[in-house]
Amino acid sequence: MSKKKRSIEEINSKIRSGKAVVLTAEQVSAMGKEMSPAEVMSRVDVVATATFGPMCSSGVFMNFGHSNPPMRMEKLTLNNVPAYGGIAAVDCYLGATETAMPHDPYGGAHVIEELIAGKDVLLQAQGKGTDCYPRTEIKTLINKNSINEFIMFNPRNAYQNYNVAVNSTSKIKFTYMGTLLPAFGNANFSTSGELSPLLNDPEMRTIGIGTRIFMGGTTGYVAWHGTQFNTGKPLNENGIPVGNAATLALIGDAKQMSTKFIKAAYFERYGVSLFVGIGIPIPVLDEDMAHRVSIRNNQIETNIIDYGSGNFEILGRTDYRTLFSGEIKLNGKKIRTAPLSSVKVAREIAALLKKEVTEGRFLLTEPVELFQKTTGLNKLEVRI
Amino acid sequence: MTSRRFVLTFPPDATGEPITYNLIKKYDIMVNIVKADVSPGKIGHLVMEMTAPVKVLKEGMEYIKKQNVECEPIDKKIHYRDDLCIHCGACSAVCFAGALTMGRQSAELSFDPEKCVVCELCLKSCPLRLFSIDIG
Numbered sequence: 253m254s255k256k257k258r259s260i261e262e263i264n265s266k267i268r269s270g271k272a273v274v275l276t277a278e279q280v281s282a283m284g285k286e287m288s289p290a291e292v293m294s295r296v297d298v299v300a301t302a303t304f305g306p307m308c309s310s311g312v313f314m315n316f317g318h319s320n321p322p323m324r325m326e327k328l329t330l331n332n333v334p335a336y337g338g339i340a341a342v343d344c345y346l347g348a349t350e351t352a353m354p355h356d357p358y359g360g361a362h363v364i365e366e367l368i369a370g371k372d373v374l375l376q377a378q379g380k381g382t383d384c385y386p387r388t389e390i391k392t393l394i395n396k397n398s399i400n401e402f403i404m405f406n407p408r409n410a411y412q413n414y415n416v417a418v419n420s421t422s423k424i425k426f427t428y429m430g431t432l433l434p435a436f437g438n439a440n441f442s443t444s445g446e447l448s449p450l451l452n453d454p455e456m457r458t459i460g461i462g463t464r465i466f467m468g469g470t471t472g473y474v475a476w477h478g479t480q481f482n483t484g485k486p487l488n489e490n491g492i493p494v495g496n497a498a499t500l501a502l503i504g505d506a507k508q509m510s511t512k513f514i515k516a517a518y519f520e521r522y523g524v525s526l527f528v529g530i531g532i533p534i535p536v537l538d539e540d541m542a543h544r545v546s547i548r549n550n551q552i553e554t555n556i557i558d559y560g561s562g563n564f565e566i567l568g569r570t571d572y573r574t575l576f577s578g579e580i581k582l583n584g585k586k587i588r589t590a591p592l593s594s595v596k597v598a599r600e601i602a603a604l605l606k607k608e609v610t611e612g613r614f615l616l617t618e619p620v621e622l623f624q625k626t627t628g629l630n631k632l633e634v635r636i
Numbered sequence: 637m638t639s640r641r642f643v644l645t646f647p648p649d650a651t652g653e654p655i656t657y658n659l660i661k662k663y664d665i666m667v668n669i670v671k672a673d674v675s676p677g678k679i680g681h682l683v684m685e686m687t688a689p690v691k692v693l694k695e696g697m698e699y700i701k702k703q704n705v706e707c708e709p710i711d712k713k714i715h716y717r718d719d720l721c722i723h724c725g726a727c728s729a730v731c732f733a734g735a736l737t738m739g740r741q742s743a744e745l746s747f748d749p750e751k752c753v754v755c756e757l758c759l760k761s762c763p764l765r766l767f768s769i770d771i772g
Contacts, residue, residue, distance in 0.1 A: 304722070305724075306724075306763065430726045430730075431726075431729060431760065440726075440729050516764075517763030517764060518763055518765065525763070590729030591724065592725060594723045594743070596743045596744055597723065
């Protein structure tokens with residue numbers, strides 16, 4: 253490989269002068285079939301990656317503003333969905349998966365989507381009352397313009413690869429990987445494959461703390477590594493972790509987001525989740541990055557896992573070209589496949605991000621800090 | 637020959653006329669029952685595929701309607717809000733009949749009501765709840 257390099261600053265000056273070449277991750281994957289990394293590097297400056305899948309570990313911080321007389325909101329609900337009030341007086345965190353009752357098909361994600369849409373939401377709160385916060389109860393309507401901050405902060409998004417779920421049992425199973433038909437009746441998977449951000453920069457050389465991203469229709473940032481961040485997963489021959497590995501914690505201004513790229517979801521007998529639209533521009537800094545962004549679906553592999561039996565046994569391995577073909581083979585049996593993550597919307601995000609960067613409205617960032625490597629995840633031991 | 641799927645809705649006081657028998661014997665229509673839930677005293681439903689030349693199918697439908705039984709093509713009974721669809725593919729996972737499929741290149745969902753067997757699994761499997769059905 254040649255030592256040729258370009259810096260993020262060089263790329264940004266090209267973006268400012270309207271000369272940067274930006275391709276979507278799918279376009280560059282197609283290019284990588286015919287061209288060497290050196291040729292890809294000489295032709296492309298930035299690659300637009302994207303994903304739009306259900307991401308449970310999502311939610312919003314809100315500050316409602318003070319009422320008169322003021323109140324310390326200790327227990328609170330929004331459209332009857334409980335929000336966490338154990339912060340300061342009128343701050344709360346509403347988790348996407350929260351519901352009023354265990355099997356409600358309406359939850360935090362739906363409240364978030366309604367707020368983003370500009371709708372009024374019913375706020376009810378109680379507090380014990382203090383000398384400085386005498387009010388003990390409140391019932392009022394709020395919307396995104398009436399409150400101060402409305403910040404989406406998602407502790408774990410953009411999973412780098414994920415399992416394929418099948419069901420070996422004789423009963424239908426309802427899971428966060430969708431409905432699994434008995435006797436290997438289907439196989440569900442959930443990534444955007446070669447379009448997915450962390451599969452185009454598997455070692456996270458360009459994505460770190462402070463990276464500017466597209467989030468839910470507006471600009472957001474990588475706040476930290478995501479929870480359950482794991483760089484200890486075995487890699488395949490293309491340097492891609494097999495199964496769920498790295499993750500990102502993301503932050504962005506929910507007031508500016510769009511319901512086109514933030515969608516509430518309900519998975520039968522599992523619960524509520526949130527589809528989050530994420531796009532990350534990846535700078536082609538050198539031939540190694542050119543090689544990474546050229547990754548194709550057939551080079552990205554993952555494990556097929558039995559979600560039916562309860563022990564999550566690995567039954568086999570497959571790749572995304574096969575998964576997107578509509579059928580995989582497991583122990584000689586053909587199984588229909590289905591995605592849960594929308595490639596159609598991910599393509600729209602990648603195209604939008606490509607346009608923003610090309611037209612000079614979205615500059616790339618040097619990470620403030622790169623992520624530390626990890627060796628694996630702790631298990632929760634039941635000790636009493 | 638044309639094959640179409642229909643939903644027949646029987647009134648609670650249906651007379652017990654052997655409709656499917658007559659469709660076969662008198663009209664020479666190939667009848668394939670997909671789903672049936674008909675009991676006396678209740679509104680009943682029968683989902684069936686009828687195969688015959690178009691003219692004969694029309695005569696068959698007229699005959700069914702004359703028995704005071706509603707007969708509607710299946711796509712009039714199953715509703716899919718495609719304007720709100722995000723094309724995630726979760727419904728295609730459960731559709732073993734192959735009515736809901738993802739385009740390999742387009743990554744878009746397509747719905748072919750003529751393949752639907754009215755198992756109703758998509759109603760529960762769509763994370764946005766975009767399917768509804770007015771049968772029973």
